[in-house]
Amino acid sequence: MKRTIISLVFVALLVVGAAGIATWALFTDTEESNDNQLIAGCLDLRTDDADGVTQTLYATDMAPGEPVGPATIVLSNAGTMNGATLDIAFSYVENDGGSNIVDMTADEMAAMIEVTTLSYDGSSLLGSVSDGNTNSYVDVQDLSNADLSGQAGLTTVETKDYIIAVQFRSVIGNDYQADGITLTMTFVLNQ
Ligand SMILES: [Ca+2]
Ligand SMILES: [Ca+2]
Ligand SMILES: [Ca+2]
Structure with a gap:
């Protein structure tokens, strides 16, 4: 079975610096790879x-x-x-x-x-x-x-x-x- 899971993560960062206050909103796209098969090739x-x-x-x-x-x-x-x-x-x-x-x-x-x-x-x-x-x-x-x-x-x-x-x-x-x-x-x- 081959599955691909896509999740959206909302990240909010609050940064406090000398210049003032900034708010960052970033979307991150994460994909997962499942069922990875590692099978050795062969010589015949x-x-x-x-x-x-x-x-x-x-x-x-x-x-x-x-x-x-x-x-x-x-x-x-x-x-x-x-x-x-x-x-x-x-x-x-x-x-x-x-x-x-x-x-x-x-x-x-x-x-x-x-x-x-x-x-x-x-x-x-x-x-x-x-x-x-x-x-x-x-x-x-x-x-x-x-x-x-x-x-x-x-x-x-x-x-x-x-x-x-x-x-x-x-x-x-x-x-x-x-x-x-x-x-x-x-x-x-x-x-
Ligand atoms: Ca000889
Ligand atoms: Ca002989
Ligand atoms: Ca002989």
Whole structure:
């Protein structure tokens, strides 16, 4: 319910001064505001217009040199408040296939998956990822150590494309057969 109460207050002041006696009559208009609601706005980050997407990149039986992607995720903000910044983070866990004679670690496998495209809102992020494992190319292991926080945010009306493509390195030993990882990409929208 929304109410507005208006009251008229008659004020009479009697001022006695050296110059004599003056009488002041003033009307004051007071309005009251009721039912004030203070409800926090919200940020609601969406990936492809949903709360989370799975299997953006999916490849089994990857062969040396095989590209995967590019895959696009459309990021949007379905909340009521604009988001000032967006953080992007990566993590992975081991997810090996069967008949794995030599078990390479998740880190070793991630280092063999080169990131060939990584862009947000039309700008490449590859330059922001350092080659931490010094193998001379940007790979998924590097992504997991990269600080990609503080990207431009999302207002409630805009969408921005996030694009990623990877490629299994073409020169890779047989020990990597049947090894695998599951990569998780996390997007956080901040006020
Ligand atoms: Ca493994
Ligand atoms: Ca690297
Ligand atoms: Ca193996």
